[in-house]
Amino acid sequence: MRHRNAGYKLGRNTSHRRALLRNLVTSIVMEDRVETTITKAKAARPHVEKLITLGKKGDLHARRLALSYLQTREAVTRLFETVAPRYGERNGGYLRIVRTGFQKGDGAEKAFIELLGAEQVLDEKRQKRAEIRAKRREELDKAMAEQQQQSAGDGTDVSS
Amino acid sequence: MPNPKRRHSKARTSKRRAHDALTATGLSECPNCHERKLSHRACPKCGTYKGRDVLEVKEAS
Ligand SMILES: [Zn+2]
Numbered sequence: 382m383r384h385r386n387a388g389y390k391l392g393r394n395t396s397h398r399r400a401l402l403r404n405l406v407t408s409i410v411m412e413d414r415v416e417t418t419i420t421k422a423k424a425a426r427p428h429v430e431k432l433i434t435l436g437k438k439g440d441l442h443a444r445r446l447a448l449s450y451l452q453t454r455e456a457v458t459r460l461f462e463t464v465a466p467r468y469g470e471r472n473g474g475y476l477r478i479v480r481t482g483f484q485k486g487d488g489a490e491k492a493f494i495e496l497l498g499a500e501q502v503l504d505e506k507r508q509k510r511a512e513i514r515a516k517r518r519e520e521l522d523k524a525m526a527e528q529q530q531q532s533a534g535d536g537t538d539v540s541s
Numbered sequence: 542m543p544n545p546k547r548r549h550s551k552a553r554t555s556k557r558r559a560h561d562a563l564t565a566t567g568l569s570e571c572p573n574c575h576e577r578k579l580s581h582r583a584c585p586k587c588g589t590y591k592g593r594d595v596l597e598v599k600e601a602s
Binding site: 479480481482493 | 583
């Protein structure tokens with residue numbers, strides 16, 4: 382019987398597991414979306430939910446409790462000022478886990494864990510990344526073309 | 542050490558293996574690009590799940 386066996390051990394001892402989850406939860410609060418394995422996502426979810434509940438309370442005691450779990454002060458600030466206010470009406474279920482595929486190497490199933498209501502922020506982030514990528518590619522293309530022209534001019538061969 | 546007393550016939554091997562066949566993975570259709578995909582997972586082809594959830598930006602390099 383698996384009575385009283387709830388939770389995930391993640392193949393780690395208590396301190397290792399606690400450190401891993403604190404790190405992961407801090408990242409989720411800071412980044413809105415994190416890609417990890419499905420098991421780690423499921424293990425982290427209740428911790429994030431409890432922190433968001435603290436964030437909704439918003440008093441000094443709640444802030445101190447959050448500070449004792451999250452690893453950076455910035456994460457606590459973000460939790461209380463931008464994350465928690467998104468969920469005024471909602472009672473729990475603040476996160477979404479979407480399975481995305483399988484990891485190369487050990488075949489572990491990967492998933493996104495993301496905060497509900499962060500879609501807009503994430504879309505903006507993605508767009509910014511795409512712009513930077515496009516710009517970098519453009520510059521690279523230009524540099525390559527210049528180099529080719531130069532080598533064509535003085536007759537040396539760069540292609541070899 | 543114990544050893545086999547008699548040789549195993551090919552028929553016997555085949556009969557044992559008659560039940561070893563694998564079943565094909567049940568796949569569902571992506572509502573966005575109509576590719577076959579695993580259910581309850583984001584589509585690896587177009588990166589969507591449940592309509593507006595665009596997950597990964599896939600680009601052919
Ligand atoms: Zn698709």
